[in-house]
Amino acid sequence: MSYSVNISVEAPIENQIQEITYDGQEIYQAPLTLSESLAKYAQKIDFSKIKTKKEPGDTSDDSKSDSDSKDSFQSNLWPWDSVRNKLRSALQEVCVLADVLAIAKDKRYMVLDPVQQEPVDTKPIVQMYARKKALAGAANVLLTGAERLKNSQNEAVQNRSNFHFELLRLRQNWRLKKVSNSIIGDLSYRTAGSKYSQPGIFEVTKAEDEEKPSSPPHSPLPGATPSVKSYSALRVTVPSELQGVAYISVLCQKDQEDLFSTNVNLLSSGPSTTNPDVHWQQKLEAAQNVLFCKELFNQLAKEAVQLQAPIPHMVVGNQIMATVLPGIQLIIGLCHSTSGDKKVPAATPAKTEHDHVLEHSLHQLLREVHHRNTHHPFPHPASGPLGPSKKRSLAGPNATDRYDLLEMTKSETLLEQIIKQAQHFFMRIRIGYVLDTIAKEVKDPLICSHWNSLNSPTQSCVKINIITHGYDVVYRTPLVIHIGEKTLKCICRDGKVMHMSYEPQELRDLIFCHINQHQILAVQSLAKIMGWQYLANSLHLGIGSVELLGNASSCILASPNGDRLIAVRCVPSQTGVQVSVAHSPRSDFFPSRLVTERKWEHLGGQFRDVRLDKMEGRNFLHKMELLMASLTSRNFLHKMELLMASLTSNS
Amino acid sequence: MSTPRTLPQSKEALLKSYRTRLKDDVKSMVENFEETVKLAKGEHDTQLSRMTQCEQDTYEMHVRAANMVRAGESLMKLVSDIKQYLILNDFPSVNEAIAQNSKLFRTKQTECDQKLMSLRDDISADLHDLEEEYYNSINK
Known part of the structure; x- marks a missing residue:
């Protein structure tokens, strides 16, 4: 026992070397003090685990609360129960933390010591690798973005029919403006002088439907689509009341029997416009035509109601009825078909191939009104939309009297004008008929009529020569008949002027008188x-x-x-x-x-x-x-x- | 174009906004790129652990890359907006187009008128002859 040797067991000096100086001396890190090591070890304890282990009641409480929450969830008692529990425990912990902090601030019962952290050794290569991966990810994001941009750019270059080209073309033909985020166009005739109140507004949007989303992955597809179909990147939305096809039908009836009818449609050649694939230009033109027809009909209906004719005009639904000559009615109707089948309004079969003159002149008349609304004769105030007419301007210097001035204020309405044209039309037909029948009936003196090619919508002229075959040098009786709206004016050989009414019998009598005269006078000259x-x-x-x-x-x-x-x-x-x-x-x-x-x-x-x-x-x-x-x-x-x-x- | 025109207030503001959008987008691109490069250097000391730092860097890089892409697309949008603005507000070119169109239609009109006139002359001459022939014949 005396040999007992005291063996001191102590830890080897395994202090970490902090630095090795150039002379080989190693400088160690100072070993941890007791309190430091205590802190270190204490730091390693996971208190939450201990707590859960040591306090089974707590876990049971937790589970209970869980089950509670489940129950509540299942029973739908209170769905916020689990949230409340969590919040409650959080509050508890925060309160504890606050208490700890308050105690630690005093530095009497508790001291907060920093614990030296053990450096976690991450290898730089790992870090490098991570960074590389991060950069690769970022590059990938950039590349996909760039690809997308490039694709859209290519598409724009390849396709001449992209949105902006179409928009430019649209802009060159139609009025457009930008209202907040949308492009609004105007197809009304207001700039051309129309005063119709209905707005002709359409909206321009980018066509983004079945073709468009598929285009980025397949870049050649949009390049091929325009050739297949008139696909356009631009879409025009027209208000529903302007969709479809409209036209004004002019119909003349003689005692319920159709004399002739005009069924004109400015875009008659156009296919069914309800098809959404129709090019925007056609769509807009159709809509504009609808608007124009509506304005025309509106104007005519207004006039028909206001005008006081001896036989009042009737406006029923989409039809205006006016009496042209006794027994002959002019029926003007507005046909507007929004559906694709336009055969429905075409109620007048077989006779539709008659001349479209009246309908055309209706259009012409309204355009004239538009033109008059915008073109005021000079001089007129630069700011004002109104100006005196040229006649009115000259009235002062010419010292026009009251009667003339009153005459100037009178203006003809569209309906009056079209009725006059219709009257003239009938007069012409009647005169032609009378002359032809007389020429057929009377064989001896020949009756040649020559229609003048220069005439106006309400006036035409026919020249009649009464001659005898073989003796046309000896004697001839020329007559000139001016056909007006409701009257005839016949200028005879001797310069006499005869005025006649619209009854064809009068002209017939006159011609027979002249035939008679011709015979006598021809005999005399012979x-x-x-x-x-x-x-x-x-x-x-x-x-x-x-x-x-x-x-x-x-x-x-x-x-x-x-x-x-x-x-x-x-x-x-x-x-x-x-x-x-x-x-x-x-x-x-x-x-x-x-x-x-x-x-x-x-x-x-x-x-x-x-x-x-x-x-x-x-x-x-x-x-x-x-x-x-x-x-x-x-x-x-x-x-x-x-x-x-x-x-x-x-x- | 050479003469600076006075633009209305709203237009001026719009143009200014286009300018700021351009600058902002370009700046955002440059900044994000710079930041990404800085991140790639990885020289910054933080209190966070390395791994966390790595994760954060990765995330940040992704976000910055996405930002750059966004700025690019925003620039494309800006280009398209400017194009649209130019198309809708370039009145000189619109006027030119209108003038050209009206000129075209006028020439077409005169052309049609002339053709119609000559046609009418021909027809009326022929009609005169035919009428003469018809009324002089026995068969009426």
Whole structure:
């Protein structure tokens, strides 16, 4: 036991070397003091674990609360129960922390000591690797972003039909403006002078549907789509009341029977516009047309209500009815089909291919109104939209009187103008019909009518020549008829001007009178050429039976040596011409008890009727010529015979 | 274009906003790039542990990269906005287009008018002959 050696067991100096100096001396880190090591070890204890281990009641409490919360969750008693519990425990801990801090601040019962942390040795290579990975991730994000940008850029370059090109094209043709985030366009005619209140607003959007989202992954796809279909990157949204096709139908009815109808549609060639794939230009044009038709109809309906016509105009639904001439109605309707099938409003089949003049002139009239609204004659105030008309401006210098000024204020409405045009249209048809039937009925003098090619919508002119075939140099009767809206003006050969109403019978009568006159006058001028002379001439014979129409006219012609007489009597009705012949003196003379001497024969004799229809000759004048010639020649031959006889007797 | 025109207040503000958007986006790109490069250097001492720091750096880099992409897309949007603005407000070019269109249509109109006139002349001459022939014939 005495050999007992005291072995001191102590820890080797395993203090960490802090630094090795150049002379080889190692400087150790100072070993931890007891309190430091205590702190170190204490730091390693996980108090929360201990707590959970040591306090099973607490965990049970926790589980209980859990189960509580579950129960509550299941029973739906109070769904916030678990939250409340968590909050409560958090509050508890915070309170404890606050207490600890308060105690530690005093530095009497508790001291907070820093615990030296053991350096965690992370290898720099790991750090490097992590950083590399992070950079790679960032680069990936950047690359995908760049790819996307590049794609969209490429698309813009490849596709000429991208949004901005389309927008530029749209902008060049339509009015656009930006309102906050959307682009609003205006298709109304307001800038062109329209005063219609309905806004023609459409919205321009970027087309983003089935084609668009698929384009980024397949970049060649959008390049191919425009060739396949007229795909455009731009979409136009038109308000629902302007969608579809609209047109104004002008229909003329004669006592419920269609005379003719006009069914015009400015975009008649356009396919069904309800198709959303229709190009925006067509869509907008259709919408604008709808707007225009609506304005036109609105204007016409307003006027129809306001106008006080002898026979009031009717406005029923989408139709305006106006009386043009007695028994003839003009029906103007607005047809607007929003659905694709436009066959529905086309209620007038078969006759739709008639001329579209009236409808066109309706459009023209409204455009004229627009034009007048914007174009004021100079000088006018630069700021004001109003200005006196040119006539009004000249009224001052010209010292116009009240009547003229009042006349100036009157202006015709569209409806009045279109009714006038319709009236004129009917007048023209009627006159043409009358002239053609007369030309068909009357074969002897030919009636040629030439329609003037220069005419206005309410005035036209037709020139009529009454001639006899083969004798058109001898005599012709020209007539000019000016056709107005409800009246006719006929300028006769002698310069007389006749005014007639819209009844075709009046013109018919006039023409027959002129035919009659033509025959008499033509015979007279033929007589002049033949060397005959006319003794008497009366265009309005007061004697004889009363004619149905006008008066008969007549003339008496005498042969060159005066021994033959021809009397012609013309009747305007179709009975025709009566021709009578008289000889004086007669070639043969037989003295009777009453007429004892030959000289009394010079007083003239009995007229004998000539049966013209039995005579040779193409027409009346030809027959007359033959008649005159035969009378002259017989006369002449007779004279020659006499001359020869006297000569032979003398010899 | 050469003469500076006085723009209305709102337009001026809009243009200014375009300018600021451009500057902001470019600045954001540059800043984010710089920051990313700085992060890549990794020379900063923090109280955090290395691993946490790494995670944070990764996250930050991602966010900054995304920011750069966003700035790029914002620039694209700006370009598109400016294009739109130019298209909608470039009145000289619109006027030019309108003038060109109206000129085109006027020439077309005169052309049509001339054609119609000559057609009318031809037709009326022919009509005259035909009328003459028709009314002189027996068959009516």
